[in-house]
Amino acid sequence: MNQDYIKADHWSIIEEGFDVNQVKSSESLFSIGNGAMGQRANFEEHYSGPTFQGSYIAGVYYPDKTRVGWWKNGYPEYFAKVLNAPNWIGINVSINGEALDVFKCKKIEKFRRELNMKEGWLSRSFTATLQNSIEIEVESKRFLSLDFDEVGAIVYKVKLLNRDAQINFSPYLDNGITNEDSNWDDKFWDVLSVNHEDNQAFIVSRTMKTHFYVCTAMCSQIAINGKVLNQEKQISENINYVEFQYKNYVKKGDTISLTKFGGYTTDRNHDKKELISVAKKTLHEVSKIGFQSLLDLQKAAWAKIWEMADITIDGDVKAQQGIRFNIFQLNQTYLGKDARLNIGPKGFTGEKYGGSTYWDTEAYCIPFYLATKDQKVARNLLAYRFQQLDKAIENAEKLGFKNGAALYPMVTMNGEECHNEWEITFEEIHRNGAIAFAIYNYHRFTSDYSYIPEKGLEVLIGIARFWHQRATFSKAKNKYVILGVTGPNEYENNVNNNFYTNYIAKWCIKYTAENIELVEADYPSDFTRIMNKVKLSKAEVTQWTTVADNMYFPYSEAEQVYLQQDGFLDKELITVADLDKSQRPINQKWSWDRILRSPYIKQADTLQGFYFFEEDFTVEELERHFDFYEPFTVHESSLSPCVHSIQAAKLGRMEQAYTFYLRTSRLDLDDYNHEVHEGLHITSMAGTWMSIVEGFGGMRVKNNKLSFDPKIPKQWNAYSFKINFRNQILKVNVQKNKTHFELVGNTALDILVNDKLISIQPNTLITVKS
């Protein structure tokens, strides 16, 4: 944890002073992205100190060789690696022949970075004294355009402070990149051509195996004191690199600046023969617009996002900065424009967790996108799974399931499983449940039932068939059991009767059976089409529901709690509070067997079930389970604090809820787990949003109505958020003793506040006292 390194600010992430040990962490925190591409905040000029270079293109991946000890039947052939893409941001700078390298300067002062979240740009400035004693002031600003999502823009300025000097700027494209996580010095790119024309340059390359074609492009222009120079440049190139060289003799006090536009065109969006011509055209267009006007467009585009997604917090700058950082990064990662994409757990900020799609999307991200975007964005996320249903069925077949049972992969890029640990790949099957739950959640929130007959029901049937086949009958228990699973708490492997898994399995079957009846009644032609396709009989559904109705749930009469799994009470039940601090985090200090046999819980597991299915349990039951499990929870998953914050708030434990809120919202900013250098925790950021809206705000959909139970941490004066509910916007502003509601729309809306019905007229402020 590192609380002082990022300055508190309402709208920006700010670092002041240069610290060589923070470079990799800052590269993560100051990452920028526009949904189509993204990059770590690497310096433009060469940096010889420790750095983690990363640029990423959405949807471009590589099926890496899997590394396992002993191959196990059913393992997928590959691991989808998030590929480091060619570098287009690079600008080599030399001053009187000395390369500018922050790591090697005599002195670096006034170093400042800012990630301006309101306007969507990154800047950096510092003064440097070079080894040759020349003093300079450097400023750079860059952004990835939301309007032209294949390009980004940079202005890079150097001012001479103490003497005249020869300044060379060499903007370049570099395809000679590798992956940080490549242990084997593998290359993943074949370069096909290196070209240049006028002030533009292009490298066309192709990923190995997956054969994504990418044109990396740039154009550049030089100016002194703002006056554009139309000077000759030198060009240097090799097999995977091209560089322009601008050489100028600059006077003391003058500023030389380079404007560089660059980015990627790929055959995911264009014919592969046209990658250069599209890039050319786009570079011409943005050059014509110019850096400043493009930046103005950027500010406007971000203003539009914030207009809907912003959450304000009054009286607590760190909390405010935290939630905005989370919302900003989510929007940098996924904007919902491209239905083939999904939300990778590290977004465009690192390589860890290869692959793009986890159950995080359904369990954590859908509610955020539902409430802050047009509802078709969430529908696209659901449809992503529908498109991959055939692969989920194939995946289940590999594991011995049949008759159209579907097991969605733990990690995927294109529907194929690409994770290779038996205890996760084969056993962390609860993920299937979250995919069904998201369909329920979408319908509950939007009231748009059409998705279910069109697409959702087929997904539900595949999932129900899986659970039916996966459960087995225990004569000893006279119940159906689900053996050998890993629950959401990955600190338990191959356990029997994980409560959460059994519960969601039962729920999936029941929900699917209900929807089969609804579709049969209300959408007969869809019903006929689907039944013809999946060959489902009433008898089969009866078999499913027999399993669901007789599902076993481990329960302790002594403790009056459901057990996380069979045998949980045999553990040495020493709470986290009684665990020596030197032993934490246990995932860094302990061997795996020790973690497994301990009672420690990585993230909400039984409590995740209480979150999804809260209507099935009383508040007293929630409290009992919270009091039983939370003391054993180490929260070593980024997905843990948000669910605990929501439940603590529900239980009225506002101090605890606030602590969990800070932990989730500032997980990366304060680097709780000492790993921010690897990249940000993007998907858990949606959980931060939930912990305000669902936790403090108490928002639910109950009986087809939006419902609130507003609470406020004592540290705050007020907070506000907006909900896009069924195409109207509800603004909610919670203060110490009252809550304002205001509806932007055309139709009156009935909502529940503290379980009381309140009718809100359009464009009228309603205040509810608490």
Added chain:
Amino acid sequence: MNQDYIKADHWSIIEEGFDVNQVKSSESLFSIGNGAMGQRANFEEHYSGPTFQGSYIAGVYYPDKTRVGWWKNGYPEYFAKVLNAPNWIGINVSINGEALDVFKCKKIEKFRRELNMKEGWLSRSFTATLQNSIEIEVESKRFLSLDFDEVGAIVYKVKLLNRDAQINFSPYLDNGITNEDSNWDDKFWDVLSVNHEDNQAFIVSRTMKTHFYVCTAMCSQIAINGKVLNQEKQISENINYVEFQYKNYVKKGDTISLTKFGGYTTDRNHDKKELISVAKKTLHEVSKIGFQSLLDLQKAAWAKIWEMADITIDGDVKAQQGIRFNIFQLNQTYLGKDARLNIGPKGFTGEKYGGSTYWDTEAYCIPFYLATKDQKVARNLLAYRFQQLDKAIENAEKLGFKNGAALYPMVTMNGEECHNEWEITFEEIHRNGAIAFAIYNYHRFTSDYSYIPEKGLEVLIGIARFWHQRATFSKAKNKYVILGVTGPNEYENNVNNNFYTNYIAKWCIKYTAENIELVEADYPSDFTRIMNKVKLSKAEVTQWTTVADNMYFPYSEAEQVYLQQDGFLDKELITVADLDKSQRPINQKWSWDRILRSPYIKQADTLQGFYFFEEDFTVEELERHFDFYEPFTVHESSLSPCVHSIQAAKLGRMEQAYTFYLRTSRLDLDDYNHEVHEGLHITSMAGTWMSIVEGFGGMRVKNNKLSFDPKIPKQWNAYSFKINFRNQILKVNVQKNKTHFELVGNTALDILVNDKLISIQPNTLITVKS
């Protein structure tokens, strides 16, 4: 399974007829070794068909990069790879310019291989019609000398059948070898020098990382019709290869032969500067002795081994061939001369399972070596673990244990763990128990207590400390439990309270506590030395025994059996007989999760406990457990049938015992598991020996006396074996209705036969009727 491919024979393994699809399997089956080195039965001449080239030097290994999906704390840094060693057997043959290549000849006839187990040599003969229509007869014979264990010898003969021709013989050394299991085209050897002098050649090379220095050497001599030629040869060499070329014009009907001696000297046994000079001297010496006299020495040496180790079976050639093959391969692999070596599960016949030492040594091999060799061989095997005690303590420390607790590695070369699967590496901890049990077994058999105060007690204390720390107290059960283990049945992972593990843990603690008292009483100076070293207090021992005395064992009242682990009865208990045959072997047909949640047992687990600790259970209890568990046992481990054969014999189920016997003894010869091409199952071969001696013969040590309960399968007329018991030899010959005992020694021996005391005088035949 392939029952007809090896001809039944009492003393030899014989293959007749050339089958390209059997080449790799035969390369395994006809492997030769002399304890110091070994090689698969690769052809001397070039073979372009599918082949698995393998030569191995005992103790020379390579720490390969580990391949894992997600690194887990505590994983070892490397996986010890059994390294393919330089090839010294190669002889390129060309006839009128056409390379002899069995894969490409027009016709191969009269192809015959023989592995003569009585005399310890391998031969091969065939006639071939080459593409150039020349017909030849080829004969080769080779062996690895037991007397000079750094060399082997080959005579290779070609006779021209239909015309005169130019025949070139090119014996060579080749260091340009790789490993079959090298997925990454890695090289593991650095060649330091290639030399030749007179008719000798040498390649000195060094393994990467481990830096073993090896000189691979050869000398050769050519003869026509038995008459040695002192002709000039040509020499060809490159960076990792050297070849002599002998060119001769040979007349139809004449036979040209090449005698080649070759092998390795290594810095495991010599100063690395003297590897060439030692090799030179040895080659001179064996050349002077000559092929035929060296072969006579070989026959004599094998006769000496067989004199003690042979088991005869009258009336069942296949059973006879099976047991001799097992005894022969065990002696090829490990002779007990070098205390730094151990018994790798594939011996010198393949690369699988990297590393040399598994619990197989203690659980299966020790009894064989105890009874068929001087007892210092078994003592060396025990001392191997004593020498590695420090590393076992380090290994336990890595996993969070302390205070001198020792966890021996699952797989090792030098005491360091080199297996990387958490469910095995960290959890298959029962291996520690077998190491303690072997100490008990050694003392029980030999009555040599001195090992315990000298070395064994320190090992026992380390192991007892481990079990004490590994068990935890369950309040729910009011007992000590051992959570998160993998038992001998590796088709269960991360289970709680595996009966076998809990039982051996309890036994280890009790046995250690007993021996602490014995050593204190009888070996006070050893006691003081050890206590000073390990800092053990009486109070600590009391803590251990509290755990042992209150150990939990899962038990089913309904079934009246101990459960293999908690929750076993929740499985779908469908027996193997009711499982569709198309689903087997399940380890090839099923994904890992499906195997884990099934009731199927890979090898004896609960029944392994009943084997080790049979005195603790009644025959009725054994029968009940056998009847409960065997029907779920798929015997997909080579270590399974032998234990089941022994127990079936004990229960008087001779037909079943015989079936299991054939399965264990002919596992490789009949290729039950379709994997003999990967190499032989060496360690399980000791189990075959046990299934005759302990199973049919019923041999035990009871109350300090050898005890027998002889039974005979109805397919046999008689069988006989010898036991080296406390430096006297007892010959046992079991017939249909009687058993002969004969003692070779000086002192009368009291034995038990069917629990009756019988005194045997030296050199007197005693017959006991049954």
